[in-house]
Amino acid sequence: MTRTGKELAFAVLAAALTSFAAPWAYQRSLTFLQHMKVSGRDGGSEDGSEDSDSDEVQPLSDKHYIQRDQIWSDESQEWLPFDPASVKRPSHPEEEDPQVYFYVNLRRESPHDKPTTVLSGFSDCLKHILRAVIGDGFFDVSPEYALKDFFPHLKILAKRLDSVDGKLIAKETLEDVLAFARSIGFDKKDTDGPIEFLNTILRHGEILLRYLEEEFKPTAERMALSLSFGQIEWSYLIYYFQPGEEYSTYDQDDPSKQIAFKLTSRSYEEGMFGPPYLAISGIAYEWDGWRYTTYHVRRRIEEYKGTMDLSGLTCKALTSELKDSLAERGKLYVSLAGVHYKTYLGERVMVDRRAYDDRDGYEADPDWVNPPFDLDLLHFLRPHVFGFNLVRKKWMPFAVELVAPVVFDENAWDHLVLDGNIKTLIKGLVDVTRNANSARKMVSDVISGKGGGLISVLHGPPGTGKTLTAEAVAEYLQRPLYMVGSSELSTEAEELEDNLRGILSLATAWDAVLLIDEADVFLEQRSLHELQRNALVSVALRVLEYHRGVLFLTTNRIQSFDEAFLSRFSLGIKYPELDSAARRAVWHKFFELAGAGSGISEADLDALSEKSFNGRTIKNLVRTSQALALSSNESLTVEHVNIVVQASQKFLDEFAQTQAQPKECLEK
Numbered sequence: 001m002t003r004t005g006k007e008l009a010f011a012v013l014a015a016a017l018t019s020f021a022a023p024w025a026y027q028r029s030l031t032f033l034q035h036m037k038v039s040g041r042d043g044g045s046e047d048g049s050e051d052s053d054s055d056e057v058q059p060l061s062d063k064h065y066i067q068r069d070q071i072w073s074d075e076s077q078e079w080l081p082f083d084p085a086s087v088k089r090p091s092h093p094e095e096e097d098p099q100v101y102f103y104v105n106l107r108r109e110s111p112h113d114k115p116t117t118v119l120s121g122f123s124d125c126l127k128h129i130l131r132a133v134i135g136d137g138f139f140d141v142s143p144e145y146a147l148k149d150f151f152p153h154l155k156i157l158a159k160r161l162d163s164v165d166g167k168l169i170a171k172e173t174l175e176d177v178l179a180f181a182r183s184i185g186f187d188k189k190d191t192d193g194p195i196e197f198l199n200t201i202l203r204h205g206e207i208l209l210r211y212l213e214e215e216f217k218p219t220a221e222r223m224a225l226s227l228s229f230g231q232i233e234w235s236y237l238i239y240y241f242q243p244g245e246e247y248s249t250y251d252q253d254d255p256s257k258q259i260a261f262k263l264t265s266r267s268y269e270e271g272m273f274g275p276p277y278l279a280i281s282g283i284a285y286e287w288d289g290w291r292y293t294t295y296h297v298r299r300r301i302e303e304y305k306g307t308m309d310l311s312g313l314t315c316k317a318l319t320s321e322l323k324d325s326l327a328e329r330g331k332l333y334v335s336l337a338g339v340h341y342k343t344y345l346g347e348r349v350m351v352d353r354r355a356y357d358d359r360d361g362y363e364a365d366p367d368w369v370n371p372p373f374d375l376d377l378l379h380f381l382r383p384h385v386f387g388f389n390l391v392r393k394k395w396m397p398f399a400v401e402l403v404a405p406v407v408f409d410e411n412a413w414d415h416l417v418l419d420g421n422i423k424t425l426i427k428g429l430v431d432v433t434r435n436a437n438s439a440r441k442m443v444s445d446v447i448s449g450k451g452g453g454l455i456s457v458l459h460g461p462p463g464t465g466k467t468l469t470a471e472a473v474a475e476y477l478q479r480p481l482y483m484v485g486s487s488e489l490s491t492e493a494e495e496l497e498d499n500l501r502g503i504l505s506l507a508t509a510w511d512a513v514l515l516i517d518e519a520d521v522f523l524e525q526r527s528l529h530e531l532q533r534n535a536l537v538s539v540a541l542r543v544l545e546y547h548r549g550v551l552f553l554t555t556n557r558i559q560s561f562d563e564a565f566l567s568r569f570s571l572g573i574k575y576p577e578l579d580s581a582a583r584r585a586v587w588h589k590f591f592e593l594a595g596a597g598s599g600i601s602e603a604d605l606d607a608l609s610e611k612s613f614n615g616r617t618i619k620n621l622v623r624t625s626q627a628l629a630l631s632s633n634e635s636l637t638v639e640h641v642n643i644v645v646q647a648s649q650k651f652l653d654e655f656a657q658t659q660a661q662p663k664e665c666l667e668k
Helices: 003-018 124-135 147-169 175-183 194-228 233-242 319-336 352-358 377-382 420-434 438-440 466-477 492-507 532-545 579-595 602-611 615-631 638-668
Strands: 041-044 051-052 063-073 078-081 102-110 116-120 231-233 246-250 258-269 277-287 293-304 307-309 339-344 348-352 384-389 394-399 454-459 481-485 513-517 551-557 570-574
Touching: 063 194, 116 147, 124 147, 124 194, 147 175, 147 194, 147 319, 147 551, 175 194, 194 231, 194 233, 231 233, 231 277, 233 258, 233 277, 246 319, 258 293, 258 319, 258 377, 277 377, 277 602, 348 352, 348 579, 352 384, 420 466, 420 570, 454 466, 466 481, 481 492, 492 513, 492 532, 579 602, 579 615, 602 638, 615 638
Parallel strands: 063 102, 454 551, 454 570, 481 513, 513 551
Antiparallel strands: 041 051, 063 078, 102 116, 231 307, 246 258, 258 277, 277 293, 339 348, 348 384, 384 394
16 A cells, blocks of 8 residues: 555545534545455444454465454353354364464354454564554553554554654664664564564554554444534444544533543443443643642443434534633633632632642642643643632632632721720731741740740620731731631540641641631630640640741630730730720721711711620621612611611610520529
8 A cells, every 4th residue: 555545545534533514525445455355244243344254264375364253252261263154162262373464353242242343463563563553452462452442543553654654765874763663662682673673564554554444434434424414423422532632521510611631531331220321531630739730531421312413412522712712711720829819709718729638737838839831731721729718618619710819908907996005016016927037036935946926815705806806917917817716626635736736737828817716715724623624725735836827816705814825925905895985986987888978977976886786796787787778779878777776776685685584583
């Protein structure tokens, strides 16, 4: 076969897979060389190949391949020769002819089964070229390969044979030819030289390629016809989906998103509880917290009758338009590799894949640099990054297109209603942590790695500004605020230690301001009678003193602090109940944030400040009043506020009465 003839043959096959615009036009009639004998055929097999009239076809003197029928023997656990015209089973298998380049086996599990075509007995030269082209099982001593699995490799096989032919035609040095021959399996121990080795590979490969092209001709023609109308039969999907090609499918976590993948394998499988299906496997890329790596994509297409529109398939050929769109999304994904403080749908989040996978925390390396990613593979990246939602306190994925920079509230510190001297003190201390040079100058513990952080305890009743203080500090430092409730810790000493270490580790990795809310359980003074709580206090002391970041501990009810803790606090702040002036300031701040404007007068503020609401309640009252005004498409006024305040006051009064009743009963 001439080289141009082989190129044309594959071009026809390639057109069957890639051209949907016009029906199949098969221009070439494949003919074997004069010395080759092709057996007569009249039956069909499940591979699209045809059955022989006899149990064996003998080649002529110039041997090339033998087609033979085989049946499985349970007794000897091997494939034995089989005559389709008889149900007799020979007692011994036939001997293979070493001169034959390969065998074509029509195999049946039982006499009445449809045959499956499997090639085996490959010559050493064919093994060499097929190892280079396919790999797979061709590194076995006696490889076998199903006929249907050759289809996606025809293009590569033809190209590889072209390269062999090119080396033989080109006037290259023997050294260059030898190097090329070695790349496809030539060994110096071979009796033939490298040129004869390449000639033999070319001769054997041509015969195999001719056979495969002829066998797949009916498949290619039928498939090309259906593809020209944008349709495909289920039985032809295994030929349509080619390993090494790129396809798109839905994202399993978010079916509204598309992903791209490179196909690695596909096979028909029997459904355990449903119909048969085509199993499709491929690879795509993701950031795993340390590096870019591949992950597996697996989809299935269940058996269907007749033909299906290509657009209805679970997996589709990747279009250039979609590839470009996915590549743009991939750029966003790459920009979010590592640790990032962002917003997602208006909520503050931490993007951190490493922490998402290892939620016990990890030790961050400040000198770590993310490895680069191949820009040609951007379209293979996931549509989501992973991390922690700081508002919902939940680990979750984030669609990369919806991740946005944080817009910090520059006035957050001014909104904090607190004694001026205390505010100045807090600001001065956190400013030191903001400046690395200043932080290094701070006096630390004599033990390396111990102390050096800013640990503050905020003590007072609910709604007096403790949480707001931590929020204001985080906004001022432009760092995330990582809030942890007592329920996320533990009342068991061993679990408390593990949980605290993980929380502190994450806070350090994220450079976050950490707020441990309602930390009463391990702040209160130890006693001789509460051994379990004593253990909790000891654990907390041991773990917290090594934290080098900004940490706030809040408490509502504690009667007396453990002395060991008092010596470890950088700052302790007592928050008293809000007086009238403080409440007025809080009302004013929240009305200002709500854009109340002239709807609230100074007299209104004076009247509202006389009601004994705490800061958190005032914030909720303003938000509810604002919602009431918006529902009526009106500006916020004192009338809206009074409606909400009266309803809340009535509830609070009734709640106070129910709380007082048990006490009265106890006194009686």
